[in-house]
Amino acid sequence: MEAELKGLLSDLQSLKDSLPDPSHQISVGKIQARLEHLKLGNAQRSKIKDMSAEVVDSNPYSRLMALQRMGIVDNYERIREFSVAIVGIGGVGSVAAEMLTRCGIGRLLLYDYDKVELANMNRLFFRPEQVGMTKTDAAVQTLSDINPDVVLESYTLNITTVQGFEIFMSSLKNKSFRPDKEGTGVDLVLSCVDNYEARMVVNQGCNELNQTWMESGVSENAVSGHIQLLVPGETACFACAPPLVVASGVDERTLKREGVCAASLPTTMGVVAGLLVQNTLKYLLKFGNVTPYLGYNALKDYFPTMEMKPNPQCSNAACLERQKEYILAKPARDAAARAKMEAEAFVEPECLHADNEWNISVVDDSDVQDSSASSGALPEGLVHELPSADEFQKPPASAETTATPIDDLEDLRKQLEALNAA
Amino acid sequence: MEAELKGLLSDLQSLKDSLPDPSHQISVGKIQARLEHLKLGNAQRSKIKDMSAEVVDSNPYSRLMALQRMGIVDNYERIREFSVAIVGIGGVGSVAAEMLTRCGIGRLLLYDYDKVELANMNRLFFRPEQVGMTKTDAAVQTLSDINPDVVLESYTLNITTVQGFEIFMSSLKNKSFRPDKEGTGVDLVLSCVDNYEARMVVNQGCNELNQTWMESGVSENAVSGHIQLLVPGETACFACAPPLVVASGVDERTLKREGVCAASLPTTMGVVAGLLVQNTLKYLLKFGNVTPYLGYNALKDYFPTMEMKPNPQCSNAACLERQKEYILAKPARDAAARAKMEAEAFVEPECLHADNEWNISVVDDSDVQDSSASSGALPEGLVHELPSADEFQKPPASAETTATPIDDLEDLRKQLEALNAA
Numbered sequence: 001m002e003a004e005l006k007g008l009l010s011d012l013q014s015l016k017d018s019l020p021d022p023s024h025q026i027s028v029g030k031i032q033a034r035l036e037h038l039k040l041g042n043a044q045r046s047k048i049k050d051m052s053a054e055v056v057d058s059n060p061y062s063r064l065m066a067l068q069r070m071g072i073v074d075n076y077e078r079i080r081e082f083s084v085a086i087v088g089i090g091g092v093g094s095v096a097a098e099m100l101t102r103c104g105i106g107r108l109l110l111y112d113y114d115k116v117e118l119a120n121m122n123r124l125f126f127r128p129e130q131v132g133m134t135k136t137d138a139a140v141q142t143l144s145d146i147n148p149d150v151v152l153e154s155y156t157l158n159i160t161t162v163q164g165f166e167i168f169m170s171s172l173k174n175k176s177f178r179p180d181k182e183g184t185g186v187d188l189v190l191s192c193v194d195n196y197e198a199r200m201v202v203n204q205g206c207n208e209l210n211q212t213w214m215e216s217g218v219s220e221n222a223v224s225g226h227i228q229l230l231v232p233g234e235t236a237c238f239a240c241a242p243p244l245v246v247a248s249g250v251d252e253r254t255l256k257r258e259g260v261c262a263a264s265l266p267t268t269m270g271v272v273a274g275l276l277v278q279n280t281l282k283y284l285l286k287f288g289n290v291t292p293y294l295g296y297n298a299l300k301d302y303f304p305t306m307e308m309k310p311n312p313q314c315s316n317a318a319c320l321e322r323q324k325e326y327i328l329a330k331p332a333r334d335a336a337a338r339a340k341m342e343a344e345a346f347v348e349p350e351c352l353h354a355d356n357e358w359n360i361s362v363v364d365d366s367d368v369q370d371s372s373a374s375s376g377a378l379p380e381g382l383v384h385e386l387p388s389a390d391e392f393q394k395p396p397a398s399a400e401t402t403a404t405p406i407d408d409l410e411d412l413r414k415q416l417e418a419l420n421a422a
Numbered sequence: 423m424e425a426e427l428k429g430l431l432s433d434l435q436s437l438k439d440s441l442p443d444p445s446h447q448i449s450v451g452k453i454q455a456r457l458e459h460l461k462l463g464n465a466q467r468s469k470i471k472d473m474s475a476e477v478v479d480s481n482p483y484s485r486l487m488a489l490q491r492m493g494i495v496d497n498y499e500r501i502r503e504f505s506v507a508i509v510g511i512g513g514v515g516s517v518a519a520e521m522l523t524r525c526g527i528g529r530l531l532l533y534d535y536d537k538v539e540l541a542n543m544n545r546l547f548f549r550p551e552q553v554g555m556t557k558t559d560a561a562v563q564t565l566s567d568i569n570p571d572v573v574l575e576s577y578t579l580n581i582t583t584v585q586g587f588e589i590f591m592s593s594l595k596n597k598s599f600r601p602d603k604e605g606t607g608v609d610l611v612l613s614c615v616d617n618y619e620a621r622m623v624v625n626q627g628c629n630e631l632n633q634t635w636m637e638s639g640v641s642e643n644a645v646s647g648h649i650q651l652l653v654p655g656e657t658a659c660f661a662c663a664p665p666l667v668v669a670s671g672v673d674e675r676t677l678k679r680e681g682v683c684a685a686s687l688p689t690t691m692g693v694v695a696g697l698l699v700q701n702t703l704k705y706l707l708k709f710g711n712v713t714p715y716l717g718y719n720a721l722k723d724y725f726p727t728m729e730m731k732p733n734p735q736c737s738n739a740a741c742l743e744r745q746k747e748y749i750l751a752k753p754a755r756d757a758a759a760r761a762k763m764e765a766e767a768f769v770e771p772e773c774l775h776a777d778n779e780w781n782i783s784v785v786d787d788s789d790v791q792d793s794s795a796s797s798g799a800l801p802e803g804l805v806h807e808l809p810s811a812d813e814f815q816k817p818p819a820s821a822e823t824t825a826t827p828i829d830d831l832e833d834l835r836k837q838l839e840a841l842n843a844a
Contacts, residue, residue, distance in 0.1 A: 007456075008453060008456055008457065011449070011452070011453055012453060014449075015446065015449045015450065015453070018446065018449075019441070019446060020443075021442075024437065024440065024441060024446075027433070027436075027437045027440075028437065030433070031430060031433055031434060031437070034429075034430055035430065045540065045550045055681050055682060055683045056541070057539035057540065057541050058539070058540045058541070059540065059541055060540045060541060060543040060544060060550075061544065062541050062683055063541060063544045063545075063644075063683060063684070063685055063686040063687075064544050064685070064686075064687070066644075066682075066683055066684065066685035066686075067643070067644060067685045067687075069682070069685075070642065070643040070644070070685045071643070072643055072644065072645055072685065072721075095546075095692070098546060098688070099546070099688040099689055099692060102543060102544050102545065102546065102688045103544065103687070103688065103689075104544075117479035117480070118467065118479065118480045118481065118482045119478070119479050119480070119481055119482065119484050119485060121482040121524060121568065121569070122482060122483065122485045122486050122524050122525065122526075123485075123524065124517075124520060124521070124524065124546070127567060127568060128467045128482075128567065128568065129567070145549060145550065145551070146543065146549060146550065147543070220492065221489070221492040221493070221494055222485075222488075222489060222492070222494065223494055223710070259477050260477060260488075260491070261477045261484055261485060261488055262485070262488065263485055263486070263488035263489045263491075263492045263494065264485040264486075264488075265485075265486070265489075265525070265700070265703070266520070266521040266524045266525065266696075266699075267521055267525075267696045267697075267699045267700040267703065268696070268700065270517070270521060270692050270693075270695065270696035271692075271693055271696035271697060271700065273692065274688075274689045274690070274692035274693035274696060275689075275693060275723070277688075277689045278687070278689040278690065278693070278720050279723075281687070281689065282720075282721070287721065288645070288720065288721030288722065289721065289722055289723070291723040294723050298700050298704075298710065299494075299704070299709065299710030299711065300710065300711055301697070301700075301701075301711070301713040301716050301725065301727065303723065303725045305723065
């Protein structure tokens with residue numbers, strides 16, 4: 001749009017220059033001015049170098065930086081360092097991309113091969129005027145308008161083709177955005193696809209690259225969905241406990257019938273995208289607990305959770321490799337955890353007030369009956385609506401929290417043997 | 423935008439008509455054609471008379487009508503009969519409005535007095551180019567582009583002022599959209615405001631009008647939220663168990679500090695809006711269970727639910743009136759429920775096959791051991807990810823399901839006395 005308006009304006013200028021009659025030139029000038037106004041009306045905001053916490057109406061980041069003052073996040077601005085890849089820019093992926101863009105994520109990599117259709121209009125994000133555009137182009141158009149600070153990379157390709165998969169893998173490995181980063185060039189991959197074949201491909205790629213990713217999905221009847229965290233070697237991969245249709249080797253495309261489509265709702269997809277990006281933020285910015293698996297049953301407002309261990313008989317060779325590495329690294333992990341715990345235990349408490357002219361002394365806790373119950377008490381008849389935020393200020397979820405504890409060397413040996421036998 | 427482009431086009435035509443040189447006329451003609459193309463690019467889709475279930479890319483309702491084929495909703499197209507009022511078009515209200523618009527709701531009434539700012543860009547919906555517009559105008563612009571079938575009414579006013587409240591009430595009472603509708607002119611009011619004063623005003627209005635509404639909210643630290651169903655007389659109203667700041671009579675505006683703002687996240691607000699509109703759809707289209715109260719704790723992915731009975735000592739006089747009516751109507755409700763149950767019990771089972779040439783007879787259930795367990799069984803090692811949708815195909819939540827059962831006349835008498843004493 002902007003480019004077209006620019007082109008029109010320069011053509012109007014050429015026209016004006018070529019007109020002999022000054023009154024005609026004035027007419028063209030007026031039209032130019034109004035077009036210029038139209039262009040300005042659609043102008044993007046300029047880029048912002050540093051995120052500011054200043055509370056003014058013109059600061060798009062004030063409500064996000066407030067997360068620091070509220071004690072939720074230690075350093076919100078770190079979000080600019082992170083790269084997130086989103087595979088599938090449909091009902092869930094497009095909303096996830098918009099949320100991350102509005103949060104000021106550093107870089108987004110978008111993968112889709114599909115085009116926008118009117119039939120997509122029952123979900124959020126795409127607009128009727130974008131019908132016919134590729135989803136990646138339409139997404140870049142909308143997202144760059146919303147937040148020009150985000151680096152957007154779009155890949156209009158099908159990752160399940162040989163060539164598509166190669167480009168997918170090399171784009172994940174590219175570290176030009178943050179050359180010092182360990183591992184791949186992205187911090188997280190979000191799978192927002194609508195079929196098992198594509199999920200298995202994301203799973204394959206992430207297992208090969210040892211790349212943590214999150215999976216999401218919505219049921220065909222539109223009233224349930226889920227998100228899942230997958231850490232290669234540590235949690236079950238998508239092939240460890242495959243869905244029946246994958247395990248049975250049936251081509252899922254043969255299950256689709258002419259003239260029949262899946263139902264979808266903007267509500268379910270919006271909730272799943274929200275839960276997915278919320279867990280993405282918790283994972284990247286290290287606050288709260290990242291949920292290993294979270295289901296959403298819309299008919300009952302029921303949200304089941306669970307954890308899944310890797311399968312030592314997994315059919316995916318790269319998964320078995322990652323499992324071996326994870327087990328072999330256990331002694332080192334344990335030693336590091338022990339060292340950290342000991343270091344924390346021996347920290348000398350800081351002396352706040354060296355002098356004590358009022359002779360204030362601390363009362364022994366054991367003397368105070370029920371102090372914990374009374375300190376947080378509310379006036380009679382009032383109750384806390386939700387558990388207070390303080391109750392959840394636990395240390396950020398680390399790799400260890402979702403791991404299965406391995407109790408002794410014998411266990412460890414057995415697990416390795418099982419993997420080697422597979 | 424469209425009107426401006428039209429104006430420009432007609433001015434270009436006048437200019438062309440006044441130019442003596444044909445080559446200049448051709449230049450202007452080319453510019454006209456490109457402007458025309460720009461205008462078409464922004465053109466809305468035309469209105470659609472009937473919702474079709476046809477599976478074609480050009481049908482914006484195919485994925486919604488599929489809810490019928492999937493057995494989730496009996497009659498999706500009924501959504502066109504409903505009117506929903508949304509008070510507060512901010513981070514939750516705007517997304518709720520977009521979801522309902524994409525679902526093809528009949529009519530939306532939007533209330534807000536605020537303007538769009540860059541500081542709102544960390545939540546979904548509004549775009550930077552809309553900065554400076556009223557939120558109602560910006561919302562109408564976006565929503566009418568997305569779905570021209572929805573009737574949009576916008577009210578740029580503050581419902582907490584005397585005049586604003588009067589317009590609010592008369593707009594809810596206006597039945598011109600569906601003159602035959604019982605009660606008010608709207609089916610549901612969604613409160614998406616960010617302060618207690620406005621919530622108390624919505625509560626007052628809905629109690630006076632005996633209008634069912636849903637309340638929503640997000641915490642100042644952006645990591646928790648809730649939705650709540652309020653049926654006057656039947657469930658607790660907002661004044662039945664008021665928040666501490668309301669009960670204590672403190673003016674909440676005095677609690678706000680200069681240079682300090684609440685945190686907000688597009689994720690939390692998107693999830694709350696999604697849960698709110700999902701429950702709105704369940705309430706209007708009678709599927710699943712409408713949850714009386716649902717909390718969302720983002721740090722833990724914890725979703726508490728509860729039910730709240732009305733308070734016979736509620737400070738709101740209109741609430742006490744509705745409570746009295748609800749208790750007095752109990753015998754009639756009971757009789758109706760009994761009659762319905764009896765009618766269903768005595769339905770003669772339809773005879774599917776009068777002839778029985780193969781002498782097929784039904785095996786007595788008691789002879790079949792564990793038939794229920796085996797019929798839904800999966801191959802060994804596989805489990806259902808979520809409870810199947812069939813397990814939730816219960817009759818739609820009616821007014822009775824969330825009501826407190828009153829066991830005898832003595833109880834009823836006591837409750838009425840308590841209300842009269844208040």
